[in-house]
Amino acid sequence: MRKLALLLFFFWSVSASAQNFTEDSLFIKRISNNILSSDEAYNNLWYLCKKIGARLSGSPQMVKAEKWGLETFKKYGANAWLQECMVPHWVRGGRDTATATYTINGKKQTLPLHVLALGNSMGTGAKGVRAEVITVKSYEDLEAKKDQLKGKIVFYDVPFDDTLINPFEAYGKYAGYRGTGASRAAKYGAVAVMVRSMSNSTDNYPHTGSLRYLDSIPKIPAVAIGLRDVKKLSDLMSSGTSVSAFIQTNGKFFPDTIGHNVIAELKGSEFPDQYxxxxxxxxxxxxxxxxxxDGAGCVHTIEVFRALKELGYQPKHSIRFVLFAxxxxGLRGGTKYAEEAKAKGExxxxxxxxxxxxxxPRGFGLSVNDTAWNKIQQWKTLFESYHVYEWKRGGGGADIGPLARNLNTPVAGFIPDAQRYFDYHHAANDVFEAVNIRELKLGAINIAALIYMIDKYGLQ
Ligand SMILES: [Zn+2]
Structure with a gap:
C-alpha cells in the first residue's frame, strides 16, 4: 500500500511537472510569436544606431541615448527612472594617423597605417611621435628585450589564436596587451605602442578598446592597427627591415561628468523585494x-520588457531592465548599480x-551553484525548439560582475554565435546593417524565456 502510494505520488509529481512545462512551453511560444511579429527591437536598434550613433561616456550622444532609453521604456508602459553615476570623459580629439617608413634598395618607402588610438590613451600632441619600431611577440619577449626599448615604438604583434573555436577565448587571452601593454613598455622607456587589433577579421578596420595606465609610469600614446596593415608591417619587420613610425593622436580626459543607468521595473507579486x-x-x-x-544587448533588454508587458505577464519577483552606463x-554604471543595491539591502x-x-542565439553561460544548475538543466528541452542547445558553467557580463562579486548574485551571460563578433567589436563597421533582424529577435526570445523560467521556479 505504501509502495502504491509512493508510486502514485511519483506519477502525480511527474505528470504535474510535465504539465507545468507544457504550460511554460505554451507561454514561451506566446513570447516568441509576440517578438517575431513585432519589429520594435529592430526599429529601436535603428534609432539608437542611426539617430543617436556612437555614445561614449561623457559625449552629447550619451545624454541623448539615456533620454531615448528612458522614453522608450515609458512608451511601453514601464515604471522607469535614471540612476545617476559619475562617468569618465575621454575624447579622441581628432583623427588618428600613423605611417611606417623604411628604405628598400636605397629608396625611402612610406606605408600608411590605419590606426585608432586606444580608449583612455593620451595623445601625442600636434607634433606626433616618431621613432624606430621594435616588435614584441609576448610579454616574455618584452622582458627579454627590455634593454632595447628606450626611445622606441613597441609593436605588440601578438595574433589572435585562430585554432581556438570560441573567439572570446582568443580575446580573453590577448586583450591584456591592449589593456596594459603601454605601461609595460613605458616602464622600459618606450615612447609609444602599437597593438594588433583584437580581431580575426579580414578587413583593415582598426579595433579600439580600453587601456589602463599604471599611475607610477609615464603615460605614452597607444594605437591599434588594422589587420591588413599589421600583416604588411609584420612582414617588413620579420624580413629584418629597419622600420620607423610616425604616430599622431589627440586623446585626452576632461573631468568626470554625470551619466546614468536607465532602469525599468516590473514589480513582483510574491517576492517584490527579490530582484x-x-x-x-x-x-x-x-x-x-x-x-x-552593445546596442543589441540594450534592445534585447527593452524587447524582453515590451513583450512581457504586452502579454500581461505578472512576475513573482521584481524584474529590473537595465541599460548600463x-x-x-570605466564600468561605473555596473559598479553604481551594485553599490546602491547593497546599500539598500536588496x-x-x-x-x-x-x-x-x-x-x-546558441545558449547561456551560468555562474550558479549546483542546485540552480541542476534545476536549469531540466528546462533545456524548452529551448530546443528555439535552437538553443549550449549551456555552459561559468559566464556573466562586465556590468553584472559587481553584483556577483559584492552581493553574491548568481549571474549569466547570453551566448550568441561568436564567429563574427570580433569582425565588428570596437570598430567603425559595428553598424546597424551588421545586425540581422531574425537573429536579433531570436536573442530576445530566448533571454525572455530564461528570465520567465527563473522568475517562475526560482533558482533554489
Ligand atoms: Zn560590450
Whole structure:
C-alpha cells in the first residue's frame, strides 16, 4: 500500500511537472510569436544606431541615448527612472594617423597605417611621435628585450589564436596587451605602442578598446592597427627591415561628468523585494554605431520588457531592465548599480547580461551553484525548439560582475554565435546593417524565456 502510494505520488509529481512545462512551453511560444511579429527591437536598434550613433561616456550622444532609453521604456508602459553615476570623459580629439617608413634598395618607402588610438590613451600632441619600431611577440619577449626599448615604438604583434573555436577565448587571452601593454613598455622607456587589433577579421578596420595606465609610469600614446596593415608591417619587420613610425593622436580626459543607468521595473507579486536583473550597456566606442556592442544587448533588454508587458505577464519577483552606463572605459554604471543595491539591502537572486552581440542565439553561460544548475538543466528541452542547445558553467557580463562579486548574485551571460563578433567589436563597421533582424529577435526570445523560467521556479 505504501509502495502504491509512493508510486502514485511519483506519477502525480511527474505528470504535474510535465504539465507545468507544457504550460511554460505554451507561454514561451506566446513570447516568441509576440517578438517575431513585432519589429520594435529592430526599429529601436535603428534609432539608437542611426539617430543617436556612437555614445561614449561623457559625449552629447550619451545624454541623448539615456533620454531615448528612458522614453522608450515609458512608451511601453514601464515604471522607469535614471540612476545617476559619475562617468569618465575621454575624447579622441581628432583623427588618428600613423605611417611606417623604411628604405628598400636605397629608396625611402612610406606605408600608411590605419590606426585608432586606444580608449583612455593620451595623445601625442600636434607634433606626433616618431621613432624606430621594435616588435614584441609576448610579454616574455618584452622582458627579454627590455634593454632595447628606450626611445622606441613597441609593436605588440601578438595574433589572435585562430585554432581556438570560441573567439572570446582568443580575446580573453590577448586583450591584456591592449589593456596594459603601454605601461609595460613605458616602464622600459618606450615612447609609444602599437597593438594588433583584437580581431580575426579580414578587413583593415582598426579595433579600439580600453587601456589602463599604471599611475607610477609615464603615460605614452597607444594605437591599434588594422589587420591588413599589421600583416604588411609584420612582414617588413620579420624580413629584418629597419622600420620607423610616425604616430599622431589627440586623446585626452576632461573631468568626470554625470551619466546614468536607465532602469525599468516590473514589480513582483510574491517576492517584490527579490530582484532579477537583465541588462546590456548603453555606451559604445566613438568610431562605431555600437550595433552589436552593445546596442543589441540594450534592445534585447527593452524587447524582453515590451513583450512581457504586452502579454500581461505578472512576475513573482521584481524584474529590473537595465541599460548600463560606461561599460567600455570605466564600468561605473555596473559598479553604481551594485553599490546602491547593497546599500539598500536588496536581494538580487539572478542577473543576466547580453553583451556578446546580436547574432543567432546558441545558449547561456551560468555562474550558479549546483542546485540552480541542476534545476536549469531540466528546462533545456524548452529551448530546443528555439535552437538553443549550449549551456555552459561559468559566464556573466562586465556590468553584472559587481553584483556577483559584492552581493553574491548568481549571474549569466547570453551566448550568441561568436564567429563574427570580433569582425565588428570596437570598430567603425559595428553598424546597424551588421545586425540581422531574425537573429536579433531570436536573442530576445530566448533571454525572455530564461528570465520567465527563473522568475517562475526560482533558482533554489
Ligand atoms: Zn560590450
Amino acid at each position: 532579477i536583473t537583465i541588462g546590456g550597456h548603453l555606451d559604445s566606442w566613438d568610431p562605431a554605431e555600437g550595433a552589436h556592442d 560606461n561599460e567600455e572605459n 536581494k538580487h537572486i539572478f542577473a543576466l547580461e547580453s553583451d556578446e552581440g546580436g547574432f543567432t
